[in-house]
Amino acid sequence: MRLSSMADYAVVTMSAAARHCGGHRVSAQQLADETGLPAPTVQKLVSKLSAAGLLKAVRGAHGGLKLARPAAAITLADIVEAVEGPIALTPCSDHGRHDCTLESACTVRPHWPAVDAALRGALAGIPLTQLSRPAATAALGAEVMA
């Protein structure tokens, strides 16, 4: 139930990138300085994030990163899926492989897709713009918990 460190770092990195939304590009090194993360780690992250279409990378001298979409159109679910792949709590959900020993008799497997969808929905409700702001701990989650 724990997010991988890479996904955690990706959220921090994207949040830092969103703060530079004002046009001019940012280098991966600069993002590393701002976030305090190791530079090679940030480089690895931006590779995955740009491959997923969340960041736009321009190479060469004076290159750098830029958000591919407005920050409001990028959610936590997008970032997590970009780094960790499809959101699925169990291996049963994402591919047809049932290595389960009881295959057909398993009564819980049919319910995992619904759980995954609920989880993904909770993450998709949090845009990047919200993570860049400094405060407001509440107001979210209450609606889902009820």
Next chain:
Amino acid sequence: MRLSSMADYAVVTMSAAARHCGGHRVSAQQLADETGLPAPTVQKLVSKLSAAGLLKAVRGAHGGLKLARPAAAITLADIVEAVEGPIALTPCSDHGRHDCTLESACTVRPHWPAVDAALRGALAGIPLTQLSRPAATAALGAEVMA
């Protein structure tokens, strides 16, 4: 974003135990046979589950396991928390330790508790009774996604 195998097995085990709700106790070995899981693994799981108050264990000859509560009062969140501890996507959430390098300047950390609560809410909405039934893939999650 993947559930640990132990938590996955715990759900299967609890679901199998729920099918024996009719009074008489079940041995851990019998649960292992029904689920196809290794017997030592099931034993380790029932230890944690009974310590968490989800299963009631009676020792001695003709002993066995029994649900400590009605199946309707046990949710996915209970089982996951019993095996994996508190539901928290990041280490920032559950204890005061901030090993983050930027501590005070981190703008995303205040938002993690809300995300955790939303996630836990999604899992708490699924009772054990629902997992024992054979079908009905949909009907859940739609409300949370909206």
Next chain:
DNA sequence: AGATAACCGGAACGATTCGGTCTGATTTGC
């Protein structure tokens, strides 16, 4: 009372994944 059956806790081993570092390929600017 002895023996059996079942649960309980800790410790050690092996495998897999994760996180971090390094080197190479590509593009732009002068």
Next chain:
DNA sequence: GCAAATCAGACCGAATCGTTCCGGTTATCT
């Protein structure tokens, strides 16, 4: 044409996770 700065992929060590084994405790049956 050269050089600087960037992204992109491959390698490696380390930590965690999952599994198995062992001895101990408790209550029932003979």
